[in-house]
Amino acid sequence: MKYQDEYRNRELVQGLAAHLENLVAGYAGTMTFMEVCGTHTMSIYQYGLRGLLPAQVRLISGPGCPVCVTPNSYLDKAIACCRIPGVVVATFGDMLRVPGTSSSLMEERAKGADVRIVYSPLDAVKLAATNPQLKVVFLGVGFETTAPTIAGSILAARQQGLGNFFVLAAHKTMPVPMAALASDPELAISGFICPAHVSTIIGADAYQPLARDYQRPCVITGFEPADVLQGVAMLAAQVVAGESRVEIQYSRAVKPQGNPKARAILDEVFAPCDAEWRGLGMIPGSGLAIREEFASFDAERMLPLTPELSREPTGCRCGDVLKGKITPFDCPLFEQTCTPEAPVGACMVSTEGTCAAAYKYGR
């Protein structure tokens, strides 16, 4: 366990903080780095990493968690799904408590809807195979980490000839919204702490346009405090030198080309589409839609869905939190009417949500 100790070593972390301090010593401006990975957000809050940064360096949280960025309109569709007789909605657990416009999957389940938590989309395929009388709809939410697993299950369902397995797809891809955020002058993002597990799939090369066309340094980092701090130092060094490149701090899991097999499966089943993000609005080319060849697995095309008219919860500032414009502490509902037990918005529901992290670990 030698490595583990090294990575969490207090001296190492303090040494890195001192190194960062030196690095930016002569730098007159402020640099703002955004992390777009919920696991990074958790790590930054848990270890109080902001407290170790020199005054010139600011960290803001972006749209890091797929549950948080899923808009109410999707939840309303999922709720409409589970109200169809004979339909089972299968989902990862954290979708259950996310409020839709006037209900949640949890409330629907209490009222008798068949909503089941599964650990893997393949469990939903199994459910469909063993219950031919039911229609099983899996809620396909997630970034490039999760999307290949859903693509894999659609391929598995096709191989088994299943006619009762469907996916309600709302997958999103990462580099596109990062470009949108980089173009927002109000945010003035100097560089990005790139997501770790998303990058194991898409590879470091996927961020080249951000570095090249948007002049934003990108560093893919791991989750240990030392990893994150080292990543921040690598970003700061680029800013000081006036450079913008893609670097991999998390080389133990991320390669420049990512995971080609997972990407091939992803491309076989999904095609890029426009997607609506909570807080960020419609971003062209930032989503993944089920290709025509797999239309028979698309819940949206195959089931009669009549969702209610969607609106976002009143007073909730999730949108601004997801853009990094405010911190959860700036939301008037935070810790007041909005808590993990009774979340008003999605950012308080998901364990990786910024509001949930801020609630758990405090200021």
Next chain:
Amino acid sequence: MCLGVPMQVVSVDGTDAVAEIDGVRRDASLMLLDEEVKVGDYVIVHAGFAISKLDEAEALETLAIMRDIFDPEDMA
């Protein structure tokens, strides 16, 4: 929802594997991996699929922090 947890492979049958961490066993499809995976290897498991291979030291580092940050239920 999108956690990837390092786990050790305990059995392989074609593209179906079983992986284990802290005594918890999970199915881990190998469908998304190019590289060959053998019993004893470490992989990052996400939603029932192995998405990347890791060496042991790397896996242990990553695990240590995840245990710190997340509740056991979050990692299951």
